[in-house]
Amino acid sequence: MKLFPINVKLISTPRFILGGKSSNNFDNFNLALHVEDNLSSVMANRDLLMSQFNLPSMPVWINQTHSNISVNADSISKIVEADASYSKKIGTVCGVLTADCLPVFVSNKEGTKVGIAHAGWRGLVDGVIESLIESINSNGSDLVVHLGPAISQLSYEVGREVKSKYLSKNKKFESCFNFENGRYYLDLYEAARVVLRDFGIASISGGNQCTYNEENQYFSYRRDGKFSGRMAHLIWIESAKI
Numbered sequence: 001m002k003l004f005p006i007n008v009k010l011i012s013t014p015r016f017i018l019g020g021k022s023s024n025n026f027d028n029f030n031l032a033l034h035v036e037d038n039l040s041s042v043m044a045n046r047d048l049l050m051s052q053f054n055l056p057s058m059p060v061w062i063n064q065t066h067s068n069i070s071v072n073a074d075s076i077s078k079i080v081e082a083d084a085s086y087s088k089k090i091g092t093v094c095g096v097l098t099a100d101c102l103p104v105f106v107s108n109k110e111g112t113k114v115g116i117a118h119a120g121w122r123g124l125v126d127g128v129i130e131s132l133i134e135s136i137n138s139n140g141s142d143l144v145v146h147l148g149p150a151i152s153q154l155s156y157e158v159g160r161e162v163k164s165k166y167l168s169k170n171k172k173f174e175s176c177f178n179f180e181n182g183r184y185y186l187d188l189y190e191a192a193r194v195v196l197r198d199f200g201i202a203s204i205s206g207g208n209q210c211t212y213n214e215e216n217q218y219f220s221y222r223r224d225g226k227f228s229g230r231m232a233h234l235i236w237i238e239s240a241k242i
Helices: 038-052 123-126 127-138 160-169 169-174 187-196 223-225
Strands: 008-012 070-072 084-087 094-098 102-108 113-117 143-148 177-180 183-186 203-204 232-238
Touching: 008 102, 008 113, 038 169, 094 102, 094 113, 094 177, 102 127, 102 187, 102 232, 113 123, 113 127, 113 232, 123 127, 123 160, 123 187, 127 187, 143 187, 160 169, 160 183, 169 177, 169 187, 183 203, 187 203
Parallel strands: 070 084, 143 203
Antiparallel strands: 008 232, 084 113, 094 232, 102 113, 102 143, 177 183
């Protein structure tokens, strides 16, 4: 994240935080309303999110459907279906929720355009990262990217049809799959890098965590199923670049 302009802020929330209100499998800082957590606990956690991380405004949440849709968070007045959002205004907080899928933070080097994508295997192969980058409308050499916490390849078994779909789109995705004991394993981090490099983006950080294995740090849908909470991943322009 050191690659990012000083006026751009980005965070990935932890699973646990002092004062978090969720319990049981959602213990304790679940931020998603669509899982089977107590509504009042989630709302209390969202209030804590605002104060703990000194957010300039409430995050612009989107209804994530594993699509390739990117929307302008500056003009959203209600929750819409999308899996990426971007902003060009100071103080607009773009956000996604994850529990194994890959959050992709993007900014231009001037710190005047930011965005974030929720990239599971479907969204990634269907072009959600491309959609976000095209929305930001900058040359790849002028962009910096951070890959937030996601499930690692060793823990992410997928079917043969998933590999076929990826390779039918881009043969470079071959490097993103391992085949062991008759099973395929997908590296979401490397798949994102394939897409980003095709845009000429060289400034890429992150990509060395595992939501599945690091149980004390992250929620994981693959590990906990429908009773998994969600982390928030947020990015915003805090001020004009000095």
